[in-house]
Amino acid sequence: MRAAAEVTRRRLARFEPRGSVSSWYATGFVVLVAAVLRFSGLAQPQGKLFDETYYAKDGWGLLTKGVEWNYRDNAPAYVVHPPLGKWLIALGEWAFGYYDVDGNQHLTGHLIDAAPEFGWRFSAAVAGTVSVLLMVRIARRMFGSTVLGCAAGLLLALDGFHLVLSRVAMLDIFLMLFVLAAFGALLIDRDQRRRVWLEALAAGTGAPTGVRWWRLFAAFLFGCAVSTKWSALFFLPVFALLVLWWEAGARRSAGVRHPWQETFRQETGALVLCGFVIVAVYLTSWSGWLLTDDGYFRHWRADSGQSELPVIGALQNLIHYHQQAFGFHSTLQDKHPSQSWPWQWLLLGKPVTVHLAYPGAPWGQAPVSEIILLGTPLLWWSFLPALAGTTWLGIARRDWRPGAILLMVAAGWLPWFYYAADAHRVMFNFYTAPILPFLVLAVVYVLGAMIGPPDPVDTDRRLVGAVAAGAYMVLVVLCFAYFHKLFVGDFLPYADWANRMWLGDRWHP
Structure with a gap:
């Protein structure tokens, strides 16, 4: 009986080590x-730069009008993405200033008067930095190692793709942050749930009950992701599956006879509640549009001669807006020089040129300033082998962590293959942003497998693995x-710029 209890305790034990001051020092350094x-x-x-021409202006419109605004025409702007990411950009503009539509009047920031570019890029830099913090702690929790977390x-x-997205006013860095944060909240919920089960078994009580605050917080964060870009919805089935999978696993480890049946019976209501949280957050993000009269399609029903009831009419108008925006997204086929296809993304087949300048001389003679949305090549060309290794290790070890990583990657990558094949929709490599942290987790999981656990008998194997993993990290830093x-757009002599175009015309603007 005691042996069985010990097995149950080990199965319910959490992966992450206990927090320590040194782990936070290491996290702080990274x-x-x-x-x-x-x-x-x-x-x-x-x-x-690039789509800043839309989102910086949209942020200022939200800040001054409550809705995205076309100042040149003095009319509401037609936009096809939800408002939250643009509200975050607007916070930086509020704090540090902005230029008006013609760029000839400096509008002073409320906190510090800075260059307007700093204002509209500030929130993206904050989001990028916070996502690194979350990456350290999530990896540490999953892999049980401060070294692997760091x-x-x-x-x-040190990924160029992540760095560029953190330095331009686009929506994708916010989408990445919220998806990663929601995943991290679900991880904490998983660990806490298993601990509560362990305590309940030790006390001889029944199945644990109570409010799942971390799961509700994950729903809130996921609502923020959807309120930034609709593509976050690709992750919704995976988040629900992770909750059910982890809940059933906890019940199985606790000795419940029908873990999946009990999970569906007890958790369905909680998942529905999470759905209400997501919808509430999403509607709240549209509050500027709902609470003013100036938004695009705000009074579409009245303008088209239909009845428009209070509240219900506003929601009907919002639904119509969404139908029009979805039609735009589904049929977007205008060609773009930086467009690419999903099978090119992890191979760096066609990165987006965010900025290009070569003043003072003809092309080929002048120094070049370019910002290219390019992942650090050595890191990105490791992703596909890492995914293969993670798959094999997950099967061989019967480990839940590879499954979670692979599901998140699949959710954010595979749907785009459908749009590419069926609708031939124009798309760009920055659509990979929300899966980037999970691709990194796959690499680190394989590095951790190379190092292996401490082995007092075969210390050489661990040393060789650690040296190999360390060498890989050094090479990524050098790359x-x-x-x-x-x-970052620093000027390079043309010859030095050309030497960095490793894939030739595929990387040329």
Whole structure:
């Protein structure tokens, strides 16, 4: 009986080590590296880069009008993404200032008067830095190692793709942050639930009950993700599956006779409650549109001669807006020089050129300033082998962690293959943003398997694995340093710029 209880205790034990001051010092160092890289020279290059021409203006419209606004036409702007990411951009503009639509009047920030580019890029830099913090702690929790947690955070901090998204006013860094944070909240919920089960068994009581605050917080964060970009909905079935899988696993470890049946019976209501939280957060993000009269399609029913009841009419108008926006997303086929397909993304087949300038001389003679949305090549070309290794290790070890990682990658990547094959929809490599942390987790999981657990008998194997993993990390750092100027737009002599175009015309603008 005692042996059976010990087995149950081990099955319900959490993976992550207990928190320590030293782990937070190490985390702080990694986050400091990320912050310095993201905030240094943030206001350069000047002007609006790539989609900043939309989102910086939309943020200012939300701040001043409550809705996205076209100042040139003095009319509401038609936009096809939810407002939350643009509200976050607006916070930086409120704090540090903005230029008006013609760029000739400096509007002073409420906290610090800074370059306007710093204002509209500030929130993205904060989101990128916070995502590195979350990466360290999530990896540490999953892998039970501060070293592996810091390795994951450092790989994310030194990824060029992540760095560029952290330094431009686009929505994808916020989408990544909220998806990663929601996953982290579910991890904490999983660990707490298993601990509560363990305590209930030790006390001889029945199945544990109570409010699942971390799960509700995960729903709130997921609502924030959907309120930033609709593509977050790809992750909804996976989040629900993870909850059910982990709940059934806890019940199985606790000795429940029909774990899946009990899980569906007891958790369905809680999942429905999470759905209400997600919807509430999403509608709240549209409060500027709902509570004013100026938004695009705000009074579509009245304008088209139909009845428009209070509250219900506003929701009907919002539904119509969403139908029109969904039609735009589903049929977007306008060609773009930086467009790419899902099978190219992890191979760095066609990165987006965010900025390009070569003043003072013809192309080929002038120094080049370019910002290219390019992942650190050595890291990104490790992703597919890491996914294969994670799959094999997950099957061989019967480990839940590879399954969670692979499900998150599949949720954010595979749906785009459908849109590419069926609708031929135009798409870009930054659509991979929400799965980037999980690709890094796959790499770190394989690195951890290479190092292995302490073995007093075969210490050489662990040493060889640690040296190999350390060498890989050093090479990624060197690769990042070599391409760094292409991530921040520093000028390079043309020959040096050309030497960094490893895939030739595929990387050329």
